């Protein structure tokens with residue numbers, strides 16, 4: 001370890017994830033030393049509520065760290081080593097539309113999946129590209145870890161539009177599942193697992209999981225997942241919300257389709273769309289839950305901290321999502337070559353998939369970014385699914401680049417969870433109206 005200290009910018013400072021990330025950064029300050037912590041958001045009012053509380057948190061726990069919060073890109077992006085990007089273009093109001101419009105047509109309504117995910121993608125592309133451009137202008141040596149969703153479409157867009165940028169797109173879903181796997185096996189945490197995984201973001205499979213002695217852990221995990229999915233229960237799941245409980249349990253049915261691998265939970269939307277629609281309330285979707293619980297708790301706790309001028313007794317906790325991000329920064333900063341997942345141009349990592357596909361595979365993280373590890377061939381079932389879904393993601397980016405109605409209609413129609421091109425068109429036409437302030441005008 002040398003004597004460097006880092007300046008970190010959280011872009012999307014007003015996000016519900018911000019306090020958890022700040023807490024994790026402070027808890028890991030010995031491993032990843034900080035000199036500055038900065039927030040940037042284009043909604044100053046929302047960001048201020050989080051920033052006022054985090055300023056107190058930082059002052060109490062690490063007074064040597066400078067804290068700044070700004071809506072001015074030059075101020076925010078100057079003198080920065082790492083940018084953690086977590087914006088939600090259109091905020092929860094638009095996430096709600098992404099979920100409710102498809103459901104009104106009997107189709108899965110989900111943040112990153114199907115028509116909802118595509119709609120969100122077309123909003124996120126310009127937002128994330130703008131962040132990359134700010135970073136390159138004001139701190140050209142910085143790295144961006146982007147987890148603004150839908151990460152698959154955003155990563156395809158940055159691959160095409162900013163191919164040389166120092167942006168790494170990431171997701172915490174496999175992290176959450178691997179921590180569950182460790183709990184199922186009575187191991188300490190995900191770092192005990194040596195794994196092989198391949199697919200697209202929110203669309204992948206583990207093919208091999210071992211402990212550090214090389215012992216195959218797949219048989220025990222499969223036996224458990226076949227009965228319980230990734231649901232651990234008890235203390236482990238005491239704060240898990242009902243909709244996530246349903247998702248973790250449904251992984252048992254997803255697993256049944258290919259007992260040679262273990263699946264990502266998001267595959268439930270593609271493989272059991274009718275079941276998902278049947279279990280959805282078109283008037284009360286995940287956004288309503290998030291607004292009623294996570295957003296309310298986070299902003300409520302921030303207000304409490306500000307009122308008390310103290311965060312000593314805060315109930316904010318560091319979670320898997322933020323420990324993963326700190327692990328990634330540490331690996332890049334100190335060239336540790338830690339093996340973690342990234343969403344990255346394929347270039348042979350999955351040998352029988354288009355080299356220009358944007359895939360999710362294990363990578364070695366170090367000073368030059370993420371180096372993909374070859375995962376071999378996708379099996380027939382996976383190859384078919386990946387090829388179709390990756391084409392959907394590519395068509396969505398084509399549509400945004402070319403302002404093309406037809407490309408977007410093709411993306412909706414090709415998507416596995418949309419029954420036919422007629423339904424696709426009906427959803428698309430409603431979404432064009434809802435997204436008029438965000439999407440390019442389609443020809």
Ligand SMILES: NC(=O)c1ccc[n+]([C@@H]2O[C@H](COP(=O)([O-])OP(=O)(O)OC[C@H]3O[C@@H](n4cnc5c(N)ncnc54)[C@H](O)[C@@H]3O)[C@@H](O)[C@H]2O)c1
Pocket residue numbers: 011012013014015016017040041042043046047086087088089090091092127146147148149150151170171172173321
């Ligand atoms: N990849 C992953 O695994 C993963 C995990 C968790 C969350 N996320 C993503 O993180 C993001 C934040 O989620 P959240 O639920 O906390 O949302 P949120 O709405 O609470 O926060 C997002 C913030 O982004 C700001 N914002 C929107 N557009 C912006 C722009 N163009 N420039 C600057 N700021 C902008 C908003 O004002 C808001 O404060 C979402 O994109 C979500 O999907 C990803």
Ligand SMILES: O=P(O)(O)OC[C@H]1O[C@H](O[C@H]2[C@H](O)[C@@H](O)[C@@H](O)O[C@@H]2CO)[C@H](O)[C@@H](O)[C@@H]1O
Pocket residue numbers: 111112149171172173174176286290319320321
């Ligand atoms: O519906 P939300 O907003 O609660 O979650 C959507 C996100 O879900 C995944 O991230 C989970 C993660 O798996 C879990 O461990 C914990 O950290 O919460 C995260 C958010 O709830 C998914 O990977 C993200 O891409 C989604 O945005």
Ligand SMILES: [Mn+2]
Pocket residue numbers: 151170171172173202
């Ligand atoms: Mn994710």
